[in-house]
Amino acid sequence: MSYPETYKYAKSHEWLLMEGDAATIGITDYAQSSLGDIVFVELPKIGQEIAAGATFGSVESVKAVSDLYSPVGGVVTEVNAALNDAPDTINTAANETWIIKLAVEDKSGEGALLDAAGYEKFVAEETGH
Amino acid sequence: MVDFGGWDMPVQYRGLIEEHMAVRTGVGIFDVSHMGDIQLRGPNSLAAVQKLLMNDASKLQIGQAHYSAMLYPNGTFVDDVVLHKLGENDYLIVINAGTREKDVQWVRKTIGGMGGLHITDVSDYYTQIAIQGPKAQATLQKLTPVDLWPIKNYWFTWGQVCGLHNVLIARTGYTGEDGFEIYVPADEATSARVWAEVLAAGEEFGAIPCGLGARNTLRLEASMALYGHEISDELNVWEANLGRYCKMDKGVDFVGREALAEVQASGGPAKRLVGLEMVERGIGRDGYAVYAVNGGEKIGEITSGSPGPFVKKNIALAYVPVSYVEVGTEVAVEVRGQMVKAVVVPTPFYKRAKSTTGAGAVAAAPVITAPLS
Numbered sequence A: 001m002s003y004p005e006t007y008k009y010a011k012s013h014e015w016l017l018m019e020g021d022a023a024t025i026g027i028t029d030y031a032q033s034s035l036g037d038i039v040f041v042e043l044p045k046i047g048q049e050i051a052a053g054a055t056f057g058s059v060e061s062v063k064a065v066s067d068l069y070s071p072v073g074g075v076v077t078e079v080n081a082a083l084n085d086a087p088d089t090i091n092t093a094a095n096e097t098w099i100i101k102l103a104v105e106d107k108s109g110e111g112a113l114l115d116a117a118g119y120e121k122f123v124a125e126e127t128g129h
Numbered sequence B: 001m002v003d004f005g006g007w008d009m010p011v012q013y014r015g016l017i018e019e020h021m022a023v024r025t026g027v028g029i030f031d032v033s034h035m036g037d038i039q040l041r042g043p044n045s046l047a048a049v050q051k052l053l054m055n056d057a058s059k060l061q062i063g064q065a066h067y068s069a070m071l072y073p074n075g076t077f078v079d080d081v082v083l084h085k086l087g088e089n090d091y092l093i094v095i096n097a098g099t100r101e102k103d104v105q106w107v108r109k110t111i112g113g114m115g116g117l118h119i120t121d122v123s124d125y126y127t128q129i130a131i132q133g134p135k136a137q138a139t140l141q142k143l144t145p146v147d148l149w150p151i152k153n154y155w156f157t158w159g160q161v162c163g164l165h166n167v168l169i170a171r172t173g174y175t176g177e178d179g180f181e182i183y184v185p186a187d188e189a190t191s192a193r194v195w196a197e198v199l200a201a202g203e204e205f206g207a208i209p210c211g212l213g214a215r216n217t218l219r220l221e222a223s224m225a226l227y228g229h230e231i232s233d234e235l236n237v238w239e240a241n242l243g244r245y246c247k248m249d250k251g252v253d254f255v256g257r258e259a260l261a262e263v264q265a266s267g268g269p270a271k272r273l274v275g276l277e278m279v280e281r282g283i284g285r286d287g288y289a290v291y292a293v294n295g296g297e298k299i300g301e302i303t304s305g306s307p308g309p310f311v312k313k314n315i316a317l318a319y320v321p322v323s324y325v326e327v328g329t330e331v332a333v334e335v336r337g338q339m340v341k342a343v344v345v346p347t348p349f350y351k352r353a354k355s356t357t358g359a360g361a362v363a364a365a366p367v368i369t370a371p372l373s
Helices: A030-035 A109-114 A116-127 B015-027 B047-052 B098-112 B137-142 B188-205 B212-221 B257-265 B360-363
Strands: A013-018 A022-028 A038-040 A055-061 A064-070 A071-078 A102-106 B029-030 B036-041 B067-072 B075-088 B091-095 B118-121 B128-134 B156-161 B163-169 B179-185 B207-212 B271-278 B289-292 B298-308 B313-321 B331-336 B338-345
Touching: A030 A055, A038 B128, A055 B156, A102 B298, A116 B047, B029 B188, B047 B091, B047 B098, B047 B360, B067 B098, B067 B338, B075 B098, B091 B118, B098 B118, B128 B137, B128 B188, B137 B179, B137 B188, B179 B188, B212 B313, B271 B298, B271 B331, B298 B331, B313 B338
Parallel strands: B029 B207
Antiparallel strands: A013 A022, A022 A102, A038 A055, A055 A064, A071 A102, B029 B128, B036 B091, B036 B118, B067 B075, B075 B091, B128 B179, B156 B163, B163 B179, B271 B313, B271 B338, B289 B298, B289 B331, B298 B313, B331 B338
16 A cells, blocks of 8 residues: 555545645545455546535445545546546556546635545554554 | 445455456355355155255255255245255255354244254354366366266265365355365364365466455356345245246145245236346446336336446346336436436346366267268
8 A cells, every 4th residue: 555645635535636726636545455446437527516525426346336525625627537448547556546636616625634644544543453 | 435335355355356257267266154054864854855945855866956945935035045965864955144043943943843854053064165167177176086077067976175084075156157165174274274275276277265245246147146135035936036946846835835826826926037237337236226218217126236247247136027027128227316228138147158077068068970871
């Protein structure tokens, strides 16, 4: 498992790269590992408004489906359409595989995000080891 | 993402898809010791089995097994089972783990009053290991002097395995693939040794340990029922499409027969289990609602649904009214708030090619006709 220092992490297991008013969002290495083989990613539409803390799509493995949450609010500027054909890229490179990019309008959720060390500790507590 | 669905070992070891594909193309090893086993012995054991189970056990020879089920008087399922005829007046019923206590109680209640019968819950005596896949025979053959090739599908024998004597070796499984299930003494040291030796024997064929996740997708592709999903105490034999294992004319008034006869007499079941294939993007999963197309009413529910890793389609089993069971019928599945088109398809979704191993292959091989002169 690896969690880049440049990212912020949500307790719902998304990573965020904040660059000014732009956010890039993916799911964490722990999330992909827990889900197993990812076979389907449901993406939002470009231009769609996402409220802070709301779901913007889902990730499905063979066995389970999980909602994706955006900790910050904004408008979708880009979606990673390559995931339609190769959703398993998330399994092989969770940190490098972004899912959406947002023009951020509401940063109220940012304060609750964890840094890499904090997230690693959170995962350790959640999994009990 | 919040809910990971309680993932834990051994739902998967190396990855569900890799494990699934190992069974379809090579060999996969499953620890299925959670399965329960009830042994029935004594002069009345055949009569007891005939009353308890819907299939016709009088047709079984020693060394033969078949799929069957225990029913409630209303024709719904206590559990589905595999019945093995171990000897004259000696039967082994393999039951599901989750229903074990209920099953044992039901067996005692239903036939416990018969004389000349010993009922023993032997679940804890055995570790059951399933070796499944086209390379299952080659794998197990390295560990036993018993010639496995002549054992036909759903037959079994006893022999030495990993140096252990008198191991039950059955050509059975729950994957839709050729394979064996072996029953070894349940003590931890023995179980661990056999598990390790089976994996090592299969290494040259790419054997990997497989978890419950792959077991579920494999049985779904093969359209095999899972208790609590396709069969339950609310679904009867006709609805579940398991009539071919229910011998109404076996000459014994088995538990559930009368109710099933009434359903037949009144025109058959109102709903039936069908196979669905998702036509549009989306995965139908357990519990998702099925609708008539074009904004129609809710007509049924998916009992098991998942991507099929080998068939590479999103597949599901679902109960729908009999007017919707025809292959080719279009329906819609509500996938997280959106209607996604699906179509009724033939089951099973996956059927293995005629076996090239096992004595069954002899019957399936082309007949060579001698020249006339």
